[in-house]
């Protein structure tokens with residue numbers, strides 16, 4: 368386990384997390400802003416295999432995919448990723464929470480813990496995220512956490528097949544370690 372927050376365990380994924388992960392990763396609505404899914408059972412099994420072996424054993428480690436477990440339910444209700452740049456001082460965040468548990472403050476709580484972890488334990492200098500301009504819940508969470516909107520990137524995101532437009536705009540959000548520490 369990496370660490371706990373008030374209601375959550377933030378830890379490495381395990382093959383036993385299949386049910387919890389597949390519940391959100393196979394849900395079309397839940398993954399519409401993500402680069403993956405909706406997952407088949409085989410996709411989810413493969414994802415967990417990669418998390419549990421290849422990425423964890425890579426040296427140096429460049430990718431962290433963190434399971435968000437609701438401590439009372441003993442169930443994985445989401446995941447947060449941090450992918451490091453080549454200097455290992457800047458990380459890009461990704462987040463998904465099972466929509467059955469949306470609006471309960473889980474992503475805010477989990478991201479607060481993960482950003483703390485990124486600065487205190489991974490020793491990053493900056494974390495950032497890119498968000499579809501049409502994802503108001505995610506934008507609100509990043510603003511609530513104090514990440515700074517650094518601008519709108521035109522047609523940076525690639526739409527899923529069948530969408531009206533092939534590309535979509537994204538906002539960039541970021542926070543520096545000194546800014547994060549000043550807000551505590």
Ligand SMILES: CC(C)(COP(=O)(O)OP(=O)(O)OC[C@H]1O[C@@H](n2cnc3c(N)ncnc32)[C@H](O)[C@@H]1OP(=O)(O)O)[C@@H](O)C(=O)NCCC(=O)NCCS
Nearest residue numbers: 397400462463464469470471472473474475503504505507
């Ligand atoms: C975006 C997401 C991570 C939010 O997770 P969550 O656990 O529901 O987030 P929280 O409960 O911590 O906070 C959600 C906030 O957004 C607000 N919100 C929800 N829908 C909103 C909307 N349409 N417009 C504005 N704010 C909205 C909520 O009111 C809440 O704010 P509050 O606490 O001030 O009331 C989750 O919905 C999700 O996983 N979505 C699918 C995957 C995704 O889009 N990932 C982002 C890829 S960059």
